[in-house]
Amino acid sequence: xxQSELIDAIASHHGNTGTSxxxxxxxxxxLAEVAHKxxxxxxxxxxxxxxxLSVAHRPARTGRNPAxxxxxxxxxxxxxxxxxxxxxxxxVA
Numbered sequence: 001x002x003q004s005e006l007i008d009a010i011a012s013h014h015g016n017t018g019t020s021x022x023x024x025x026x027x028x029x030x031l032a033e034v035a036h037k038x039x040x041x042x043x044x045x046x047x048x049x050x051x052x053l054s055v056a057h058r059p060a061r062t063g064r065n066p067a068x069x070x071x072x073x074x075x076x077x078x079x080x081x082x083x084x085x086x087x088x089x090x091x092v093a
Contacts, residue, residue, distance in 0.1 A: 003028070039080055049087045056081040 001009070007024050035053060038045050044054040060076040 042078075047085075049085055051082055051084040051088055054081050054083070055079070 003025075007021050007028070010024050011019065011021050035045050039053060039055050042055055044052055046052050055078050058077050058079050061074050063072050063074045064070070065072050
């Protein structure tokens with residue numbers, strides 16, 4: 001589902017009380033901004049019924065260049081991590 005499709009789905013949701021698509025777009029952009037800031041600071045963001053976003057540490061390791069097979073050193077880095085909520089897991093099952 002693309003962003004425009006998500007906005008349309010939220011706008012047409014049966015419980016919607018006339019919220020404009022512009023307001024929905026603004027709310028999604030604000031959510032993304034808050035998530036970026038929180039994760040950048042090492043925090044977590046819980047999305048009720050969906051899951052939790054957090055930051056994981058990936059240690060440095062040795063990898064291989066797929067073109068040449070040469071060993072390369074991959075630096076340690078922080079990566080985003082998503083853990084699905086039980087409600088989401090149950091809905092998919």
